[in-house]
Amino acid sequence: MDWGALHTVLGGVNKHSTSIGKIWLTVLFIFRIMILVVAAEKVWGDEQDDFICNTLQPGCKNVCYDHFFPISHIRLWALQLIFVSTPALLVAMHVAYRRHEKKRQFRKGDQKCEYKDIEEIRKQRFHIEGSLWWTYTSSIFFRLVFEAVFMYAFYFMYDGFRMPRLMKCSAWPCPNTVDCFVSRPTEKTVFTIFMIAVSSICILLNVAELCYLLAKFFLRRSKKAGHQKHHPNHENKEETKQNEMNELISDSCQNTVIGFTS
Amino acid sequence: MSWGFLRHLLSGVNKYSTGIGRIWVAVLFVFRLLVYVVAAENIWKYEHDEFECNIQQPGCENVCFDHFFPVSHIRLWALQLIMVSTPSLLVVFHVAYRENREKRHNQKLYKSPGEIDGGLLCTYLISLILKTGFEIVFLVLFYKLYNGFKVPHLVKCDVRPCPNTVDCYISKPTEKMIFLYFLVATSCLCVVLNLGELSYLIFKYCIKCYLKKYIKKHQ
Numbered sequence: 001m002d003w004g005a006l007h008t009v010l011g012g013v014n015k016h017s018t019s020i021g022k023i024w025l026t027v028l029f030i031f032r033i034m035i036l037v038v039a040a041e042k043v044w045g046d047e048q049d050d051f052i053c054n055t056l057q058p059g060c061k062n063v064c065y066d067h068f069f070p071i072s073h074i075r076l077w078a079l080q081l082i083f084v085s086t087p088a089l090l091v092a093m094h095v096a097y098r099r100h101e102k103k104r105q106f107r108k109g110d111q112k113c114e115y116k117d118i119e120e121i122r123k124q125r126f127h128i129e130g131s132l133w134w135t136y137t138s139s140i141f142f143r144l145v146f147e148a149v150f151m152y153a154f155y156f157m158y159d160g161f162r163m164p165r166l167m168k169c170s171a172w173p174c175p176n177t178v179d180c181f182v183s184r185p186t187e188k189t190v191f192t193i194f195m196i197a198v199s200s201i202c203i204l205l206n207v208a209e210l211c212y213l214l215a216k217f218f219l220r221r222s223k224k225a226g227h228q229k230h231h232p233n234h235e236n237k238e239e240t241k242q243n244e245m246n247e248l249i250s251d252s253c254q255n256t257v258i259g260f261t262s
Numbered sequence: 263m264s265w266g267f268l269r270h271l272l273s274g275v276n277k278y279s280t281g282i283g284r285i286w287v288a289v290l291f292v293f294r295l296l297v298y299v300v301a302a303e304n305i306w307k308y309e310h311d312e313f314e315c316n317i318q319q320p321g322c323e324n325v326c327f328d329h330f331f332p333v334s335h336i337r338l339w340a341l342q343l344i345m346v347s348t349p350s351l352l353v354v355f356h357v358a359y360r361e362n363r364e365k366r367h368n369q370k371l372y373k374s375p376g377e378i379d380g381g382l383l384c385t386y387l388i389s390l391i392l393k394t395g396f397e398i399v400f401l402v403l404f405y406k407l408y409n410g411f412k413v414p415h416l417v418k419c420d421v422r423p424c425p426n427t428v429d430c431y432i433s434k435p436t437e438k439m440i441f442l443y444f445l446v447a448t449s450c451l452c453v454v455l456n457l458g459e460l461s462y463l464i465f466k467y468c469i470k471c472y473l474k475k476y477i478k479k480h481q
Contacts, residue, residue, distance in 0.1 A: 059431035
């Protein structure tokens with residue numbers, strides 16, 4: 001189980017996403033997950049080994065490292081990527097549920113079902129409308145929230161996005177204020193800024209997708225309202241036909257009841 | 263043999279699960295297994311090397327580490343993931359047994375071998391109870407072994423050959439604590455999902471039995 005497995009799961013969601021959603025997924029996998037795995041993990045690989053404090057006091061290094069890095073950048077990014085990817089699973093579950101319903105209809109031999117075989121149902125692409133629209137929009141909203149929360153957590157925990165070269169530590173058992181030196185601070189700063197920049201791009205893509213979905217929704221609603229306004233006769237004819245049918249049904253029912261009782 | 267093997271096995275379970283069961287599998291894969299592999303394993307990777315005692319006495323560090331960490335958090339976490347996933351395989355075996363039986367007798371014995379009814383329902387319920395049981399046992403084990411879910415940054419050790427009480431410092435205690443709390447939270451979520459699924463299945467079965475009796479009565 002690793003990032004590849006997540007890619008397999010989310011790749012399935014790609015089929016039912018909008019174009020902006022597909023771009024977002026590509027950015028996520030290439031510019032965030034891949035960069036994390038092939039580059040960032042190696043930069044932070046030796047972070048505690050090469051974190052050196054100017055003291056021989058045993059334990060001082062451990063305590064100072066823990067004080068300045070309560071949770072490592074690399075782990076925070078991994079958690080951010082997992083949380084940001086998870087809302088897409090809601091969409092995957094909803095699509096799987098719809099497919100399951102269609103397969104059940106097909107097996108029952110429902111005439112409403114327009115598919116020729118089960119393979120067609122499996123390969124079918126669902127349009128983002130109805131309840132799927134709500135699931136998709138909620139997933140984008142949650143993605144935005146998670147991205148924002150993690151970016152704020154980063155900023156709050158590390159006082160900005162810069163990695164200092166030197167940290168002054170006076171936590172017990174360090175005897176006095178001790179100088180501690182971080183390994184590869186510039187490289188870490190570069191990668192931190194890169195990851196933050198790509199996070200921001202992902203936030204913009206999510207906002208754009210949200211606006212696009214909302215615009216599509218309102219456009220569709222106004223089209224429907226416009227169609228109803230321009231074709232009222234069509235609607236009225238349908239209603240009168242339905243009323244006639246209802247009358248016929250109620251008449252036949254009454255006759256049946258009378259016939260039964262007599 | 264790695265976590266991919268377990269994932270492959272559990273993907274088979276997904277086919278015969280209820281909706282809540284599928285959510286449980288998703289939570290297990292994404293929030294527990296994936297977090298374990300990509301984040302947690304690396305935190306505990308060098309825990310012994312980075313465990314430092316304020317003493318030059320050879321052997322003291324080894325003895326103290328062994329005293330405070332009889333089984334490492336990360337190994338206990340891995341065991342928990344394996345034990346919690348395995349009861350689901352009972353369901354897969356039972357479905358395979360049903361399909362085998364149909365093949366042997368060369369006739370349709372069940373409405374659908376994968377449908378959760380009759381004996382398969384019992385197996386499914388047993389697997390849910392076992393899963394919940396294992397989760398609770400491991401949480402209690404974690405709590406008892408490490409006196410809660412906190413990881414202290416300093417432990418005082420006076421086991422031989424350490425000459426006196428010696429200060430020993432644990433590496434990355436805050437990060438370890440954060441991930442332990444994450445483990446507890448996801449375990450509790452899985453327990454809630456299992457109990458929810460158990461109640462749903464029992465409720466569904468009771469309604470079915472009641473309806474059957476009601477129809478028989480009126481026939």
